[in-house]
Amino acid sequence: xxxxxxxxxxxxxxxxxxxxxxxxxxxxxxxxxxxxxxxxxxxxxxxxxxxxxxxxxxxxxxxxxxxxxxxxxxxxxxxxxxxxxxxxxxxxxxxxxxxxxxxxxxxxxxxxxxxxxxxxxxxxxxxxxxxxxxxxxxxxxxxxxxxxxxxxxxxxxxxxxxxxxxxxxxxxxxxxxxxxxxxxxxxxxxxxxxxxxxxxxxxxxxxxxxxxxxxxxxxxxxxxxxxxxxxxxxxxxxxxxxxxxxxxxxxxxxxxxxxxxxxxxxxxxxxxxxxxxxxxxxxxxx
Amino acid sequence: xxxxxxxxxxxxxxxxxxxxxxxxxxxxxxxxxxxxxxxxxxxxxxxxxxxxxxxxxxxxxxxxxxxxxxxxxxxxxxxxxxxxxxxxxxxxxxxxxxxxxxxxxxxxxxxxxxxxxxxxxxxxxxxxxxxxxxxxxxxxxxxxxxxxxxxxxxxxxxxxxxxxxxxxxxxxxxxxxxxxxxxxxxxxxxxxxxxxxxxxxxxxxxxxxxxxxxxxxxxxxxxxxxxxxxxxxxxxxxxxxxxxxxxxxxxxxxxxxxxxxxxxxxxxxxxxxxxxxxxxxxxxxxxxxxxxxxxxxxxxxxxxxxxxxxxxxxxxxxxxxxxxxxx
Ligand SMILES: [Zn+2]
Numbered sequence: 001x002x003x004x005x006x007x008x009x010x011x012x013x014x015x016x017x018x019x020x021x022x023x024x025x026x027x028x029x030x031x032x033x034x035x036x037x038x039x040x041x042x043x044x045x046x047x048x049x050x051x052x053x054x055x056x057x058x059x060x061x062x063x064x065x066x067x068x069x070x071x072x073x074x075x076x077x078x079x080x081x082x083x084x085x086x087x088x089x090x091x092x093x094x095x096x097x098x099x100x101x102x103x104x105x106x107x108x109x110x111x112x113x114x115x116x117x118x119x120x121x122x123x124x125x126x127x128x129x130x131x132x133x134x135x136x137x138x139x140x141x142x143x144x145x146x147x148x149x150x151x152x153x154x155x156x157x158x159x160x161x162x163x164x165x166x167x168x169x170x171x172x173x174x175x176x177x178x179x180x181x182x183x184x185x186x187x188x189x190x191x192x193x194x195x196x197x198x199x200x201x202x203x204x205x206x207x208x209x210x211x212x213x214x215x216x217x218x219x220x221x222x223x224x225x226x227x228x229x230x231x232x233x234x235x236x237x238x239x240x241x242x243x244x245x246x247x248x249x250x251x252x253x254x255x256x257x258x259x260x261x262x263x264x265x266x267x268x269x270x271x272x273x274x275x276x277x278x279x280x281x282x283x284x285x286x
Numbered sequence: 287x288x289x290x291x292x293x294x295x296x297x298x299x300x301x302x303x304x305x306x307x308x309x310x311x312x313x314x315x316x317x318x319x320x321x322x323x324x325x326x327x328x329x330x331x332x333x334x335x336x337x338x339x340x341x342x343x344x345x346x347x348x349x350x351x352x353x354x355x356x357x358x359x360x361x362x363x364x365x366x367x368x369x370x371x372x373x374x375x376x377x378x379x380x381x382x383x384x385x386x387x388x389x390x391x392x393x394x395x396x397x398x399x400x401x402x403x404x405x406x407x408x409x410x411x412x413x414x415x416x417x418x419x420x421x422x423x424x425x426x427x428x429x430x431x432x433x434x435x436x437x438x439x440x441x442x443x444x445x446x447x448x449x450x451x452x453x454x455x456x457x458x459x460x461x462x463x464x465x466x467x468x469x470x471x472x473x474x475x476x477x478x479x480x481x482x483x484x485x486x487x488x489x490x491x492x493x494x495x496x497x498x499x500x501x502x503x504x505x506x507x508x509x510x511x512x513x514x515x516x517x518x519x520x521x522x523x524x525x526x527x528x529x530x531x532x533x534x535x536x537x538x539x540x541x542x543x544x545x546x547x548x549x550x551x552x553x554x555x556x557x558x559x560x561x562x563x564x565x566x567x568x569x570x571x572x573x574x575x576x577x578x579x580x581x582x583x584x585x586x587x588x589x590x591x592x593x594x595x596x597x598x599x600x601x602x603x604x605x606x607x608x609x610x611x612x613x
Pocket of ligand 1: 030032033047048049050051052
């Protein structure tokens with residue numbers, strides 16, 4: 001087991017165990033290659049044959065990107081309420097409760113402060129395992145506070161997105177989190193504090209149409225699903241097939257909405273290099 | 287009222303209307319015969335009307351917001367404003383017909399007015415893409431907002447969209463980026479922004495031109511993170527039985543809390559603009575009158591604020607949105 005994953009395990013044992021398949025072997029979801037879990041783990045859960053990026057737990061991005069023992073989590077105690085008293089097949093509080101049990105976390109984003117190659121940053125990573133990484137009031141508030149920490153401490157912001165969009169069960173309040181976060185990003189932008197947006201599979205809808213699209217530099221893991229509308233809705237609307245590769249990272253870059261596609265093992269290096277350019281006046285040269 | 291288009295729950299009212307009209311044609315002027323019958327029918331119609339419209343469900347309001355006769359942005363503009371000069375294009379790719387805007391005068395004072403536009407007949411509906419913007423619509427709007435900021439004109443926005451268009455071209459040209467950028471840029475525009483949801487306010491498609499200082503909703507408009515049928519489709523998948531499908535949409539509309547009244551209760555909007563009994567389409571001129579009055583009242587308040595106050599209050603407004611607990 002490589003080091004970066006061990007550190008992750010210390011953080012949230014319950015969140016992670018589930019994501020490592022039982023047994024020693026697993027199949028690549030993309031090319032069907034049979035792989036050992038050990039070899040995958042050593043390779044940051046990237047298929048050595050086809051470069052398919054397996055989804056890894058949100059907490060793993062902390063150990064992937066943040067220097068050891070520098071991460072301090074904030075606002076972990078924020079919990080969703082049920083302002084709409086939303087009920088479909090299940091009551092919303094029940095959905096929240098089972099997501100909390102499943103992930104060991106209170107909502108769909110982890111936020112905090114840490115260092116990346118010695119550069120202090122405000123950092124967020126979204127958790128797809130928590131109701132599809134959906135953004136309700138808690139995610140919006142936590143991201144808003146992370147932006148405010150960037151502003152008050154004068155440090156760059158890095159957000160790793162992974163989300164199906166706004167959380168339906170909080171209705172209009174979820175929609176307004178797009179406004180809340182983007183409004184604060186306008187301040188960050190004016191203050192010339194760098195924001196790097198990292199997109200992972202999938203980043204769509206309300207998150208893509210707010211902070212995820214507002215980075216000074218936007219990078220994505222390969223072959224992630226990126227876009228505004230869901231592919232099924234689009235296929236339904238146009239009444240036809242979607243072109244191959246539609247709404248992939250590669251498509252996104254081709255059309256000018258992505259700076260770089262970066263493979264997971266290179267993510268920390270690239271992010272650091274970008275910060276070293278944009279934040280050069282504030283980095284100690286020693 | 288044109289009786290070719292009506293909603294299911296409007297049917298008895300429309301039928302009484304028709305009867306009254308026929309009787310009036312039989313007995314033109316205020317001649318004696320039929321007068322009492324007409325008066326009685328009119329009374330019955332008014333009673334029925336107030337019964338039906340005082341107890342509207344959320345789903346019925348959604349239907350009123352989509353009524354084929356409901357006034358659209360370009361119906362309101364000539365009634366509310368004078369000297370409208372429409373401006374076209376985003377200077378990047380195209381002129382999105384689902385979004386209109388330009389200079390206009392409100393009681394003589396210059397403003398920038400921007401709104402989503404639907405079409406009335408089949409051809410017009412296609413021309414306006416059903417009020418669904420492509421990225422170029424949002425970029426055209428932003429261009430006009432910046433123009434307004436440059437020349438210190440307040441911005442008045444009419445939101446009326448079933449959603450941002452979900453299509454291949456829209457994705458290729460960055461629908462998400464266009465909306466995100468608008469949200470960010472609108473939050474720091476240094477002129478007053480007054481928003482009125484006049485019909486449908488569907489999700490990011492509405493929010494993409496929906497950031498402002500004062501947000502108003504017309505009485506029979508809706509505003510939500512997703513449409514009731516979109517929500518129903520996610521929650522209950524495909525339903526064969528049309529009655530069950532309808533029941534699901536009703537339940538979804540209730541669960542999502544999509545009406546103006548709901549959004550006042552949730553502290554998201556700043557006011558409700560009344561509509562004539564039965565909805566704006568029953569009396570468009572009066573609907574426009576109410577809308578204009580509301581715009582004038584709220585704009586007056588905004589115009590008296592200095593730039594810094596305006597921006598600070600706008601930031602605080604959005605910063606405060608959301609309901610959560612700290613354990
Ligand atoms: Zn593979």
